[in-house]
Amino acid sequence: MRFDVWAPRATTVEIELPEGRRPLRAGKDGWWGAEVAEAGHGTPYSFVLDGDGPYPDPRSRRQPEGIFGPSMVYDHAHYTWSDHDWTGRDLRGSVIYELHIGAFTPEGTFASAIERLDHLVELGIDLVEVMPIVPVPGGRNWGYDGVDLYAVNETYGGPDGFKSFVDACHGKGLGVILDVVYNHLGPSGNFLHPFGPYLTGTQGSYWGEAVNLDGPQSDEVRRYFIENALQWLRDYHVDGLRLDAVHALHDRRATHLLAELSAEVDALSCALGRPLTLIAESDLNDPRMVTPLEAGGLGMTAQWNDDVHHALHCAVSGENHGYYGDFAGLQSLAKALTSGFVHDGGYSTFRGRSHGASARGVPGHRFVCCLQNHDQIGNRPIGDRLPMTALKLGAGLLLASPYTPMLFMGEEWGARSPFLFFSDHVEPSLREGESARRAREFEGFGYDWDAPDPSSEEAFLRSKLDWSELKDEEHWTLLSWYRDLIALRKAFPELADPRLDRVRVEVGPLDRWLILWRGSLCVIVNFCPDSVTLPLRGGTVILAADDPVSAGPKGLLIPGQSVVIYRSVI
Template identity: 75%
Template sequence: MIFDVWAPNATAVEVLVLGERRGMSAGTDGWWSLDVPDAVHGTSYAYVIDGDGPYPDPRSRRQPEGVFGPSAVYDHARYTWSDHDWKGRDLRGGVIYELHIGTFTPEGTFQAAAGRLDHLVELCVDFVEIMPVAPVPGTRNWGYDGVDLYAVNETYGGPDGLKTFVDACHRAGIGVILDVVYNHLGPSGNFLHPFGPYFGGFEGSYWGEAVNLDGPGSDVVRRYFIENALQWLRDYHVDGLRLDAVHALHDKRATHLLAELAEEVDALSCATGRPLTLIAESDLNDPRMVRSLDAGGLGMTAQWNDDVHHALHTAVSGETHGYYADFAGLSALAKVFTDGVLHDGGYSSFRRRSHGRPYTGVPGHRLVACLQNHDQIGNRPMGDRLPMPALKLGAGLLLTSPFTPMLFMGEEWGAGTPFLFFSDHAEPHLRESEGGRREKEFEGFGYTWEAPDPSAEETFLSCKLDWQELKDEAHWSLLCWYRDLIALRKALPELTDPRLDRVRVETDPAGKWLVVWRGEVCVSVNFSTDTVTVPVPLGGLLLSSDEPVAEDGQGVRLPGQSLVVHRPSG
């Protein structure tokens, strides 16, 4: 086994392996190496830098004792895959299901999550998107405090557990998207500083120090992240990556890290013969994010679209605080359905400045839209989800939209469990300050911040999905509605048509109803609690959320808070 590590500023580097410290040889460009023939799969090791340490390997493939323990040699070739017939899945036309491994099942493991895949197959989703799985302090975390980015959280099942889960998904016909975090590392268990200039020396975002992507020594730092991304796609057979908060990547180079990553992933896709997806979470509302490299863009396959979420949420909930203020009124919903975003260069009252650019020509499948996700639920003080009537209407609009729809775990049956922010830091000062830090992060969002303690185990346990809820008629009925909507989306080409210029929207001046035209298919929605007549003929009924639906000579008559998909031409 050859150990190699980058430590450009060190004068001496040793590897602690098989019970002794062994000096390593200095190579070129700051790399140190040593061949230890007796080290095999499972052997523990750590590095000592100029007498300090021991520290885990920055590229550790396994941390069996957690973030504060030694690394372990891990041989990817030892795992036997069974997904040889898997040819990948294109994002276009797909439906994504976001989940958190630790709370998706009572057990909170990859194995247990794989045991629930039948539910997702029956729901007919095309991808699962799992929240970050890098090692974190303690036994519970959202995953965005990850360190040792090449390893997999042992609490979930470690590297073999992740492979087993991906394998099972592929056998079930479901692709896997992994959420990765490259804009910062967690505050606890991060031992990169002694090794080299991994950080820029300034606060890059609210979450921590900026990663060094364009300063001295940044060539190797960039490769650290790019090779990490390639590892998941190549060695774990993952089908795509969701890149967290790319607006917090500080990179002034002529070729942005994202463009460099897109080029590398495209080459890997050619080598593997399967489509590979990159989805950016971006707050910039910049269409260059999803334009191709040869068109001067950054080459992302798609990006999360918060504007669609905000417009849907406001329409079905009536909330207009914080960043929802600009989305009040059905005109905002009409604009995002036809233009892709609301903020396309106009004024954002939440930011108190103009924001964004037009998305002219961008197909809807490049915009991942949702009614709920981990942020939009978990960033609320009580982690509360939308009630069932709101989910019913919102899902009807989302799953008939021109965008790539994404659901959040449990949404499909109206889960009554919250999704709160939780963590398990070892250091007392981090545990005790986590609640206050979280409150400060959301100043100005319009909330009265009375949240459970993020460090309390009860907070985490309360977020685990209650699968017994599916035995309740109301929950089961909503699940059937979601299943029917996804089935209809896959059956009607009009509903997956990504061309935004072919979407037409009509709104009620009084704000009670809205009509979305997808070709000859019509989605009519009554947001009010009263029965209303929408001035569109019923024609052929395709799917209805409520009964009775009728035509009264002036149009389709809808009960309160209901939605119907129909073909007025008959």
Template identity: 75%
Template sequence: MWAPKATAVDLDVEGARRAMSPLPDGWWALDVPEAAHGTRYGYVVDGGGPYPDPRSRRQPEGIFGPSAVYDHDRYTWSDDEWTGRDLRGAVIYELHIGTFTQDGTFEAAVDRLEHLVELGVDFVEVMPVAPVPGGRNWGYDGVDLYAVNETYGGPDGLKSFVDACHRHGLGVILDVVYNHLGPSGNFLHPFGPYFSGFAGSYWGEAVNLDGPGSDEVRRYFIGNAIQWLRDYHIDGLRLDAVHALHDKRATHLLAELSEEVDALACAVGRPLSLIAESDLNDPRMVRPLDAGGLGMTAQWNDDVHHALHTAVSGETHGYYGDFAGLHTLAKVLTSGVLHDGGYSSFRQRAHGSPYTGVPGHRLVACLQNHDQIGNRPAGDRLPHSALKLGAGLLLTSPFTPMLFMGEEWGSRSPFLFFSDHVEPHLRESEGGRRETEFEGFGYSWEAPDPSDEGTFLMSKLDWSELKEEAHWSLLCWYRDLIALRKALPELSDPRLDRVRVETDPAGEWLVMWRGPVCVAVNLGGESATVPVPAGTVLLASDDPVSLNEHGLRLPAQSLAICRPAS
């Protein structure tokens, strides 16, 4: 155990304390032969504690309880034939274990994997699973980063879930948070300089990545990433808010992590992906290390979301203000981003840089995700009409598409922000904190209490909705779109310079050309004729649709995918 400033460290094993011996470089050690799988333990640092192990593999009693020895070799895997999945050409499905099913466990989620296979997605992206305060949380308040939330099923539960995904042909991406730790149950301070001593972001104290003692801190986070990929057979990591990683070293943490993950991929013989959430619009994020980049496999692309959302919803408040008009959607579909060095009215400054030469598969794009729904006061989702049009454009775009759980059938369940802090002051202040965080976003903030269990329960998916015609019809539309994307190479082609977009001067329709295939959408309130050469309609969201020498006749608020006659 690493505690470079400590003068005395004891190991507490099942209530009995034993002194540990100092080693070079701030490490302490003690051999306990009788300790075995399940043995409870903690550390007493200079009289304080006992605290959980910073690298605790299991917290059976939660974040305030002792750590438990966990032997990875006790689990028997059944995915020996799994060779991994490449992100290129893939469709991702994001979910939150606690609300994906009524039971909210890994075991219950396994029972719904067949639905995802039939939908046609390739990866399941799981929101953070590190232990959190209480019994319900989005996961971004995690501590004990090497452990797994017991509410979901603990370490064995996660392994069983990954194993089942691989049996179904699905890769697994895990969301991890390295830019901050939760405000409750964070016991790293007594052990060493894990933090920099200043607020790194709105969410908490900055992690020490470049100050004194930061060599071991960096290894702590890199080791955590390697654990998920190696010991849990995870296929990729989504790195939360990397713009909040404060690192001025010559080799950024992300570049160092990329090197380590590349080496691990060689060792395990399967592709491993790193996906960064970044609002910097900096193409260096996804450029290879040998080209001076940070080596991320891909990054989330908010600009595509904002342009799609504005086009299908008509909302222009907050950061959506820059994205009004079909010309902005045309730009992101052909350039990857809107803000590539120009002025951002929301930030009140120039923002971003061009993504010239970056293939579209390195940009993960969505119509909805946990943030874009959950950061709205009512956690409300897009209506079916908007989902039809948005999904049609997203799933024929040159980017890596990502869906959010329940989107495919137009779930009526909101996805609200919820938490379950133990400390009264955190519980009572959570709602006000959220309101303050989103000042200036243009919302009239009237949100349910995040600490109320009902807020969490309302956010659970209602799978019985699939029995209703409207929801089933939308699900079929999503399935058909994904199937067509995989059947036509033109629709997954990531080369942005081969995408051509035409827009109506009146702002009613847009045509996106993907090689010889065109995607036409009528966003207006009346039927419209879109100038498309005569040919064959491959898929349409609504009837009646006709394609002749005069063009494509589309009903109001509809989309069609066509192949003109050669």
């Protein structure tokens, strides 16, 4: 077997094997390599650079002892796939479900998550979005402080466990999107510095050092991340990637890393014969993010759209603190539902400057929108979710919107368990300072920050879903509402139509109600506690969240805090 590692600064590189150390030979452009005949699948190894180490392989495919242990040879050919008939899942027309493997089930493993896939199929989900699964410090973490980006967290089940999960999803018709982080690496277990200039040494974002994407010797750094993305799509049969916080990628090259990645993924898609999706989390409100490469854009398939989330959240919760202040009022929600971006060049009070550009001409399926996600729940001090009534109202609009809807695990039945920020740093300095760091991160957000200790096991255990809630009528009723809405979205083409210029919104006086028009269908949401009568006559009620909905001489009577989907007579 051949071992290769990029270490341009080293004068000697050795590989440490169970039998002892062996020297690697210097090659071109800072690469070192050696053939080791007796090594193979399952062989532990690490590298020693100029006598320092041992360090895990930057491209380690397996870390059986965690981030501080040796790497292990992992041969992808040792896994036998059963998804040979899988032809992929297009993002267009799909509904996404975001989950955290550790908190999705009591066991917190890939194997236990497989047992819950039928629930997602019955719900009507098309794509499962998995939060980061790379190795992290300790036994619990959101995953965004990962290292060893080519490996899979052993706590969840390791590389074979993840392949089994993807295989099982495909067997049930579900595509898989994996959340990856390329804008920074975790502070714990990050052994890239001795190998080469992967990081710039400057603060790139709130979360850590900037990745070297455009400085000296950055060609190989870019390949490190691009080949990592290709590994997940090719070797793990993943159908797409969600790219974390791409606004924190500092790249001044003529061809941005995202454009380069998009071209590579498009080529791989052609070779595999199935669609591959790239979803960017971007705070820029820049339509170039989702403009195709051939039109001069960055070529992302879609991006998360926080403006739609914020407007929906304000409408159903009544909150207007911090960044929500720019989205209060149903006129903001009307703009979000018809224009994509609320901040499309106008002034953002939270940022203290103008922000964004118009999304005119961008199809709605390129915006992934939600009522809740891991950030919007977990970045609240006590990780509290929206109450059931708010979910009922918001889901009616989200699942009838022109966008690609995404649900967060447990949302569909109104899960009461919070989703707290949790971590398990090994170093005392990181562990003890985590609470204070989180408080600093959210200064100015309008919260009285009094959060549980992220390092406590309790924060993690409290965040796990309680599946027994589905036995309660209240939770089951909300689940049925979500199922009906998703089924309706797939039954009526008007509801999935991504053309924003065909969407019309009416807002009632005093922000009491809103009507979202999708062709001859309309979604009527009564936000106030009292019933309202709207001058709609001669049509048909397709679906109602609550009874009674009645038609009278003055029009349609809508109960307080309720949703009705109605087909008008044209």
